[in-house]
Each structure stands twice: as C-alpha cells, then as structure tokens.
Amino acid sequence: MTSSTPDLTLNYWNGRGLMEVPRLLLAISGKFPGADYTDGRNSAPPAGLEANLGRMPVLATQEGSVGQSVAINYYVAATNDLLGSTPLEAARILSVQAHVTEMMDCFRKIVPYGATPTEEDLSKWFDTGATDSSGPADGSRRPERFAQWWVGRIEASLDDAGYAVGSALSLADVVLYNCFAEVLLESERGEGFADWRAEPMCSLARTSKLLEAAPKLSGAIEKVKNHEGTKKWLGMRGVQGF
Structure with a gap:
C-alpha cells in the first residue's frame, strides 16, 4: 500500500535519535520536509503526545497519532512500500x-x-x-x-x-x-x-x-x-x- 503524506508530522527533539529512521524512509520514498511532511523539531514537549504517554517521538496524521519508534517505523515503511512484498x-x-x-x-x-x-x-x-x-x-x-x-x-x-x-x-x-x-x-x-x-x-x-x-x-x-x-x-x- 502506498500513500501520500502531506498531512504527516514527526514530533521529536532537534536531533537524529529515534526519528532518523522515519526521516530516512521518507527520503528514500522521495519525500522531504516542507511539501511532503512536517519535521517537527521541538525544544520542549508540544501538546498532543498522548499516543506515546506524553513523550516523544510521536507521528501525527489526520487519521490519528501513534507513538513508540517501532510503531512509527512500521507506519512509515508500510505506507511507502518499504515493508516487503509479502x-x-x-x-x-x-x-x-x-x-x-x-x-x-x-x-x-x-x-x-x-x-x-x-x-x-x-x-x-x-x-x-x-x-x-x-x-x-x-x-x-x-x-x-x-x-x-x-x-x-x-x-x-x-x-x-x-x-x-x-x-x-x-x-x-x-x-x-x-x-x-x-x-x-x-x-x-x-x-x-x-x-x-x-x-x-x-x-x-x-x-x-x-x-x-x-x-x-x-x-x-x-x-x-x-x-x-x-x-x-x-x-x-x-x-x-x-
């Protein structure tokens, strides 16, 4: 399954860490901050982090949010044909x-x-x-x-x-x-x-x-x-x- 991700926001601190794999997955899919997604780099925790128990990282879409890096990686890979063929x-x-x-x-x-x-x-x-x-x-x-x-x-x-x-x-x-x-x-x-x-x-x-x-x-x-x-x-x- 493939999906356009203009409504996608990655909320994390200003560093690589747990959000660098999703950013790289998106880059390999030809998607970069700006037109394709929002790379939210925060100096303090923003609102809307309930999906990860009030912590970052959190991936937010119009459909809802998800926390935990394993789930975020899965979502980005699955929606960009980077999770295998079977x-x-x-x-x-x-x-x-x-x-x-x-x-x-x-x-x-x-x-x-x-x-x-x-x-x-x-x-x-x-x-x-x-x-x-x-x-x-x-x-x-x-x-x-x-x-x-x-x-x-x-x-x-x-x-x-x-x-x-x-x-x-x-x-x-x-x-x-x-x-x-x-x-x-x-x-x-x-x-x-x-x-x-x-x-x-x-x-x-x-x-x-x-x-x-x-x-x-x-x-x-x-x-x-x-x-x-x-x-x-x-x-x-x-x-x-x-």
Whole structure:
C-alpha cells in the first residue's frame, strides 16, 4: 500500500535519535520536509503526545497519532512500500529491526547512553565475547553476546540478493544503515560535539572493521548509503543536537 503524506508530522527533539529512521524512509520514498511532511523539531514537549504517554517521538496524521519508534517505523515503511512484498517478508523485516534493538540494548549495558566510552569499554564490545554465528546459540555465553556475536548472527539471517530481506530496499536495510553507518559530519555538529557521539557505536573505525566480515550486511548498508534520497537528505538536514 502506498500513500501520500502531506498531512504527516514527526514530533521529536532537534536531533537524529529515534526519528532518523522515519526521516530516512521518507527520503528514500522521495519525500522531504516542507511539501511532503512536517519535521517537527521541538525544544520542549508540544501538546498532543498522548499516543506515546506524553513523550516523544510521536507521528501525527489526520487519521490519528501513534507513538513508540517501532510503531512509527512500521507506519512509515508500510505506507511507502518499504515493508516487503509479502506478509512473511514484512515479518522478517520487523525481525531484523528487533535484532538491532536487542544488540543496542546489550551495547548500552557496556556504554550507557550519554556516557563517554573508554578504550576498555570499546575493546570489550568490539573485540571480545561469544563468536558462534551458526547453529543453535550457545546459551551458556549469553552474557558475552557482544558485537562479533550480533554481527555474525544478523549476517547469517539476511538474504543473498543484496538487500537485507527480499529483492528491494526496506525498513530492514534502513535500520541496519542507521545502526552501523550513520555518521554526523563536522558541518552537522554543534559546538563541542564529541567525535564518538557522531559515530556508530561510538567508533566508526571499529564498526567498519567489524563489517569486513559481513558482506551481506555491508551490501544492504551500501544500498541505503548510495540511494539518491539518502544523499539528498544528508545534504539538507543541517546541524543536529544529537
């Protein structure tokens, strides 16, 4: 199902965070702030946030509003032909999103959001832990599921056609790009913005090295990175608060 979205409003803070995936989905669909949707960037919570328990992010349309990033991502993907071509593909796309969410929950146990990462933190996340990437997962090493385990397992779950799921770009590819390749350029950073805050998992170099062993994951990311909509969006989004 496709839909025009001139009445769409994305309410969030002035940064990337939980609203960057919907913005990128819209850009890939050829839709940008202004004529196509309202990119509401707020310095204080606006009215009308009941759909997310008084918090942001909230997506608002003439039909109603929805909160929670997983639901917002679903809505934007489903209304812009970015949720696969069958119910099974849609389910698998949502599964990839859930895998990434789980992985980042594990990462944040080592590097809490907003905390300056130490070299010890990053070495633990990127260089140690379980590495079994096929067959039943080794439950005895559950507490040691760090970057290598997650990347290996996600890589094994992806399709071979150059996209994460199926034969076309989808929410799954965008989520992978957002997690593993989203970088804030110097021109997009406010004063005093630390490098580690602008890079995936606090280190672009370490993340890129990790992806060398994941050609399917890397291929899906490149599809998003090289899309004209992505390039246009990155060229216009401006300074971000985070």
